[in-house]
Amino acid sequence: MARRNGVESGASNTGTLGKAIAVLELVALSDRPMRFTEILERAGQPRGTLHRQLSHLLEEGLLDLNADHCYEPGLRLLKLASSAWARSDLRRLAAPHLQTLHELTGETVHLGVLKGAEIIYLDKVESRQAVRMTSQIGKASPAYCTGVGKAALSVLPEPHLADLLRDAPFRCFTAQTITSLGALRVELEAIRTAGYAFDREEHEPGIRCVAAAIADPALSFVGGVSVTGPAYRVGEEVLQAWAPLVQRVAATITEEIAARLGPSR
Amino acid sequence: MARRNGVESGASNTGTLGKAIAVLELVALSDRPMRFTEILERAGQPRGTLHRQLSHLLEEGLLDLNADHCYEPGLRLLKLASSAWARSDLRRLAAPHLQTLHELTGETVHLGVLKGAEIIYLDKVESRQAVRMTSQIGKASPAYCTGVGKAALSVLPEPHLADLLRDAPFRCFTAQTITSLGALRVELEAIRTAGYAFDREEHEPGIRCVAAAIADPALSFVGGVSVTGPAYRVGEEVLQAWAPLVQRVAATITEEIAARLGPSR
DNA sequence: ATAAGGTGTTCCAGTATATGGAATTCGGTT
DNA sequence: AACCGAATTCCATATACTGGAACACCTTAT
Numbered sequence: 001m002a003r004r005n006g007v008e009s010g011a012s013n014t015g016t017l018g019k020a021i022a023v024l025e026l027v028a029l030s031d032r033p034m035r036f037t038e039i040l041e042r043a044g045q046p047r048g049t050l051h052r053q054l055s056h057l058l059e060e061g062l063l064d065l066n067a068d069h070c071y072e073p074g075l076r077l078l079k080l081a082s083s084a085w086a087r088s089d090l091r092r093l094a095a096p097h098l099q100t101l102h103e104l105t106g107e108t109v110h111l112g113v114l115k116g117a118e119i120i121y122l123d124k125v126e127s128r129q130a131v132r133m134t135s136q137i138g139k140a141s142p143a144y145c146t147g148v149g150k151a152a153l154s155v156l157p158e159p160h161l162a163d164l165l166r167d168a169p170f171r172c173f174t175a176q177t178i179t180s181l182g183a184l185r186v187e188l189e190a191i192r193t194a195g196y197a198f199d200r201e202e203h204e205p206g207i208r209c210v211a212a213a214i215a216d217p218a219l220s221f222v223g224g225v226s227v228t229g230p231a232y233r234v235g236e237e238v239l240q241a242w243a244p245l246v247q248r249v250a251a252t253i254t255e256e257i258a259a260r261l262g263p264s265r
Numbered sequence: 266m267a268r269r270n271g272v273e274s275g276a277s278n279t280g281t282l283g284k285a286i287a288v289l290e291l292v293a294l295s296d297r298p299m300r301f302t303e304i305l306e307r308a309g310q311p312r313g314t315l316h317r318q319l320s321h322l323l324e325e326g327l328l329d330l331n332a333d334h335c336y337e338p339g340l341r342l343l344k345l346a347s348s349a350w351a352r353s354d355l356r357r358l359a360a361p362h363l364q365t366l367h368e369l370t371g372e373t374v375h376l377g378v379l380k381g382a383e384i385i386y387l388d389k390v391e392s393r394q395a396v397r398m399t400s401q402i403g404k405a406s407p408a409y410c411t412g413v414g415k416a417a418l419s420v421l422p423e424p425h426l427a428d429l430l431r432d433a434p435f436r437c438f439t440a441q442t443i444t445s446l447g448a449l450r451v452e453l454e455a456i457r458t459a460g461y462a463f464d465r466e467e468h469e470p471g472i473r474c475v476a477a478a479i480a481d482p483a484l485s486f487v488g489g490v491s492v493t494g495p496a497y498r499v500g501e502e503v504l505q506a507w508a509p510l511v512q513r514v515a516a517t518i519t520e521e522i523a524a525r526l527g528p529s530r
Numbered sequence: 531a532t533a534a535g536g537t538g539t540t541c542c543a544g545t546a547t548a549t550g551g552a553a554t555t556c557g558g559t560t
Numbered sequence: 561a562a563c564c565g566a567a568t569t570c571c572a573t574a575t576a577c578t579g580g581a582a583c584a585c586c587t588t589a590t
């Protein structure tokens with residue numbers, strides 16, 4: 001259930017493992033297969049060292065080497081992650097509520113949690129099979145420009161929030177993207193008073209959503225739920241109309257988390 | 266595209282990383298959260314060492330520690346795996362064919378690849394949202410008792426196959442599960458001549474499927490596609506009727522793999 | 531209250547293991 | 561055939577992993 005989302009320290013003191021995982025992530029999160037030299041440039045490590053690290057990652061099945069000497073994410077990652085996903089208590093607990101939310105709105109519903117300054121999507125309920133299913137489960141998006149992300153940020157205690165925002169860059173995805181710390185803080189204040197957050201095409205053009213935060217009592221994790229739809233179908237009034245609904249579902253999930261954590265503690 | 270699925274050597278010479286990943290897998294693949302002592306017993310490593318390994322895994326976000334001192338899979342796994350999944354060339358190439366197969370049969374369609382003696386599911390197309398989506402993407406199942414698995418095994422060259430089956434245990438899931446090496450070899454021979462494989466409730470009671478193998482020309486990976494359904498809906502005749510269809514789709518995918526690999530080579 | 535037992539964490543000398551620069555092999559190109 | 565860049569292997573050095581044991585902590589029983 002509870003998840004630590006402590007502010008990540010820049011330099012890792014995890015020794016060998018940390019460096020190996022950094023390489024793994026470099027390769028896995030790249031959008032194209034990478035050759036040795038390309039990795040070498042970005043990893044900032046000596047040839048010999050990097051080569052051994054890659055060899056080990058290959059042997060462990062975390063990376064694969066295709067016929068063109070290109071490194072790609074390996075199958076073992078999928079195997080490990082599928083278990084992680086299946087076991088997430090938050091996801092299991094939230095699932096029926098997400099389903100309800102989807103049935104009431106007819107649009108796509110997301111569940112995400114904050115990790116660092118990013119939102120990682122844990123689950124998704126959508127109607128049409130047409131778009132690829134599971135498209136973004138596990139995907140990470142910046143918190144400052146997504147509904148779930150802003151909702152989650154809005155419930156963080158100030159010092160923690162400041163830490164998170166200190167070195168978070170504001171990349172501009174659309175004309176509506178919030179691009180300054182000041183604007184974000186104003187927005188977060190508005191979200192705090194309203195109790196829900198909107199994303200009006202701030203991350204992807206033509207995509208809007210309403211979101212509300214969820215968290216456990218000790219704030220050992222924060223996240224949110226959202227209803228998302230295309231702008232042509234989801235007008236301002238619709239967005240406003242759904243807000244209380246989303247807020248109530250989020251509150252319900254939060255209560256259930258507290259209930260499960262309460263008795264045991 | 267191509268993926269190595271070499272026979273895994275028992276003892277890993279991947280040093281620190283190997284041991285850390287072993288611990289990670291131990292925790293991630295367990296079905297319940299584990300406390301320190303429990304991990305200690307199964308990991309077979311000294312207290313101090315294990316503690317440091319766990320600390321590093323925590324710091325890297327690969328594991329999380331919940332309020333009850335229980336270790337759980339971390340979010341970073343999801344993030345890494347989602348990229349792995351999204352980028353899989355095989356999956357992308359096969360997707361439209363899986364969709365076709367689903368539309369023609371109305372039942373659930375799976376895509377899986379062989380990794381060691383296990384099948385790892387890469388994709389799935391199903392109709393009803395009722396069952397949880399993505400339920401088993403990334404999940405690993407033994408090859409010898411699943412349709413996709415048997416199909417994949419049937420196209421492996423003999424020495425490689427022998428290696429794989431040498432130490433693969435035959436766990437009995439249902440009354441129909443194949444439980445001896447002899448029986449499996451007879452079955453594989455039948456599959457080789459037929460060109461497709463059946464799973465008649467060998468893995469899960471009440472679940473049947475037809476599968477056919479896919480592979481790249483150099484056998485750098487083998488896998489398969491399958492159509493799965495409940496026994497009450499999918500009778501013997503239906504299974505037989507679908508076989509040629511599944512076989513043809515598998516053949517098409519295999520050809521497209523060869524085509525993409527051919528020109529570049 | 532106090533003690534006992536189990537569980538999780540920290541410490542430190544010894545040493546196995548990762549490091550990284552340089553030399554070597556490989557593979558494709560002119 | 562000879563060249564060039566890329567990938568791989570090698571090896572002395574220094575780092576960071578090892579693992580036993582001592583320490584802190586929380587829970588339960590007396």
